[in-house]
Amino acid sequence: MILRRPLLWLILALAALFVWLPLRNHDVALREDLILVAVAIILTSNLNLMIGYTGYVNFGHIVFYGLGGYVGLYLATVLNWNLIVAALIAGVTVSVLALLFGLGILRLRGAYFALATIGVLVAVQAFVANFEPWGRSTGMYVSFASYAPLGGARRALWITYYLIIGVMALSLVLSLGIRRSKFGLGLFAIREDEDAAIVLGVNATVYKAIIYSVSAFLPAVAGALMFFKNGMIDPSIAFEYMLSLEGIVMLMLGGQGTVAGSALGGALYERLRSYLLTSPRLSEFHLVIAGALLLLVVRLAPGGLIGWLYRLVPRSREVVE
Amino acid sequence: MSGILASMIDGLLIGSVYGLAAMGLSLIWGVMDVINLTHGSMIALGMFGMYLLFSATASNAYFLLAPLIVVGLVLGIIVYWLAVNWVVDRPILMSLLSTFAVNMVVIGLGTAIWSTSPYNVNFSVPGITVGEYTFTGNHIAAASSAVVIALLLELFLRRTRAGKAIRAVADNRAAAELMGISSTRVLMVAFAIGIALAMASGALVSTLFPFTILSGAGYQLKSFVVTVLAGLGKPFGALIAGVLLGLLEGAVSPFIAVSWIPLIEFGLFVVVLIAFPRGIFGKATA
Numbered sequence: 001m002i003l004r005r006p007l008l009w010l011i012l013a014l015a016a017l018f019v020w021l022p023l024r025n026h027d028v029a030l031r032e033d034l035i036l037v038a039v040a041i042i043l044t045s046n047l048n049l050m051i052g053y054t055g056y057v058n059f060g061h062i063v064f065y066g067l068g069g070y071v072g073l074y075l076a077t078v079l080n081w082n083l084i085v086a087a088l089i090a091g092v093t094v095s096v097l098a099l100l101f102g103l104g105i106l107r108l109r110g111a112y113f114a115l116a117t118i119g120v121l122v123a124v125q126a127f128v129a130n131f132e133p134w135g136r137s138t139g140m141y142v143s144f145a146s147y148a149p150l151g152g153a154r155r156a157l158w159i160t161y162y163l164i165i166g167v168m169a170l171s172l173v174l175s176l177g178i179r180r181s182k183f184g185l186g187l188f189a190i191r192e193d194e195d196a197a198i199v200l201g202v203n204a205t206v207y208k209a210i211i212y213s214v215s216a217f218l219p220a221v222a223g224a225l226m227f228f229k230n231g232m233i234d235p236s237i238a239f240e241y242m243l244s245l246e247g248i249v250m251l252m253l254g255g256q257g258t259v260a261g262s263a264l265g266g267a268l269y270e271r272l273r274s275y276l277l278t279s280p281r282l283s284e285f286h287l288v289i290a291g292a293l294l295l296l297v298v299r300l301a302p303g304g305l306i307g308w309l310y311r312l313v314p315r316s317r318e319v320v321e
Numbered sequence: 322m323s324g325i326l327a328s329m330i331d332g333l334l335i336g337s338v339y340g341l342a343a344m345g346l347s348l349i350w351g352v353m354d355v356i357n358l359t360h361g362s363m364i365a366l367g368m369f370g371m372y373l374l375f376s377a378t379a380s381n382a383y384f385l386l387a388p389l390i391v392v393g394l395v396l397g398i399i400v401y402w403l404a405v406n407w408v409v410d411r412p413i414l415m416s417l418l419s420t421f422a423v424n425m426v427v428i429g430l431g432t433a434i435w436s437t438s439p440y441n442v443n444f445s446v447p448g449i450t451v452g453e454y455t456f457t458g459n460h461i462a463a464a465s466s467a468v469v470i471a472l473l474l475e476l477f478l479r480r481t482r483a484g485k486a487i488r489a490v491a492d493n494r495a496a497a498e499l500m501g502i503s504s505t506r507v508l509m510v511a512f513a514i515g516i517a518l519a520m521a522s523g524a525l526v527s528t529l530f531p532f533t534i535l536s537g538a539g540y541q542l543k544s545f546v547v548t549v550l551a552g553l554g555k556p557f558g559a560l561i562a563g564v565l566l567g568l569l570e571g572a573v574s575p576f577i578a579v580s581w582i583p584l585i586e587f588g589l590f591v592v593v594l595i596a597f598p599r600g601i602f603g604k605a606t607a
Contacts, residue, residue, distance in 0.1 A: 119587040122425050126584035287429025295422035
């Protein structure tokens with residue numbers, strides 16, 4: 001039973017903490033820091049479904065986030081739909097697109113799939129940059145009137161913050177649920193040996209397409225909320241290749257294949273990046289430091305921080321998984 | 322009509338530089354089954370290497386290729402021992418991440434040194450005029466340089482002992498080792514050549530267009546497209562596929578906005594990946 005898992009309660013406690021911390025003093029700066037951490041966790045934990053669970057490297061994971069942002073923003077601000085409805089429809093739309101696409105590109109394995117995901121990212125970005133209704137390369141702005149149904153801009157920002165925390169908690173619970181399910185076992189079997197899994201009766205094509213589509217849903221919802229909060233979107237910030245790659249760094253840092261690892265890696269890397277970017281002396285070198293860190297993790301601790309913890313305290317595995 | 326022809330010829334010239342870049346990626350991928358994500362940053366280093374050397378010596382830019390290739394070989398050996406040697410034969414994720422980490426470090430250092438503002442190499446070769454069209458001398462010189470380097474590589478792979486060893490290891494590493502070939506050294510040499518090719522192509526690009534430290538990424542993506550079109554581990558096929566890609570760009574650019582080109586290229590890329598997973602020039606079976 002998932003209710004018996006200590007990690008479930010840890011996730012809910014984490015979400016409660018995220019809600020309580022900025023609310024205590026109405027600390028807007030802290031809220032802005034935490035929202036970035038939450039988005040990092042959402043992206044990393046959903047990416048983990050592909051890389052960690054299924055063993056398929058997705059370089060273009062950010063395409064879900066960006067596309068979700070576009071669909072959501074278009075519905076919420078151009079058509080003036082309710083934000084939550086717009087975000088959900090964005091999630092469903094992107095998931096369906098991912099399912100259709102996944103059935104095609106998931107016939108590829110290993111490195112070929114990884115390269116195809118880069119192709120998808122660049123092609124979608126190029127399409128959006130030329131798509132007239134979405135403002136081509138200048139993107140779209142949230143009109144101030146769209147904040148009115150949520151009780152003004154100030155309240156709207158808090159509401160989107162809580163919604164994003166909710167999406168974060170859902171992402172982690174989803175990861176945990178899949179991990180404990182028969183479906184999850186099928187994915188692990190594909191990761192270990194796809195041919196053997198097929199022989200044993202795992203319908204690999206369907207499983208892979210479903211997980212690809214599932215891993216698109218919550219990032220797309222988060223994208224819709226986040227770009228609504230930021231007030232604008234354009235193709236270069238929505239489909240930032242670097243952010244897509246940094247997601248992989250986060251996952252490796254925390255420990256791929258584990259729920260706690262994806263959350264830990266996302267949170268730590270995001271904080272590290274913010275610290276380096278704002279530090280006057282180190283901001284120029286943030287990529288250098290992140291790159292060196294990644295090299296060290298991959299080389300010395302391929303299991304990431306969580307793998308290291310498991311080796312140090314073997315019993316912790318019981319609690320964390 | 323002749324406008325399209327001129328545009329296609331120009332695309333063909335630039336395409337041979339794409340091909341040269343892709344040869345480096347294809348060689349490394351084919352020989353050691355590592356997708357070299359440092360490729361883009363090495364192309365960028367080639368651009369800036371050319372910029373520095375040209376500013377210092379003010380000699381013919383195309384003669385500076387030789388010292389840059391030597392620098393590329395040395396750099397390749399360093400990167401090989403730093404990030405590649407221990408990921409050979411590990412899961413693909415490991416080699417992707419470790420080369421990507423080096424890429425981040427190089428781009429980070431480059432950004433700190435040169436920022437992301439554009440640079441250019443101010444060198445020009447007189448062009449050739451045919452009727453009302455003039456073909457830029459630099460495009461012709463860069464394309465010829467690319468073809469010469471590609472032919473030299475092909476000769477090296479076919480005719481020399483070291484080149485044959487590389488092909489043997491690419492074909493079947495275990496068997497090559499049984500024949501007394503030190504595969505570590507062969508992999509190192511192949512990697513170094515791959516990096517040198519990336520730098521050479523970057524150096525050539527720097528004589529054609531302005532560039533920033535981030536420009537390498539776009540050429541890396543084109544190299545992926547070209548490598549996949551050609552099929553893995555076929556360096557010379559990569560040159561031809563590069564020329565085809567350039568030709569395609571040249572053929573469509575008079576008709577549509579430049580910003581649509583990535584969509585066409587990568588749409589083609591994904592379709593080719595799915596329809597011909599072993600490349601257009603690849604064999605039908607494994």
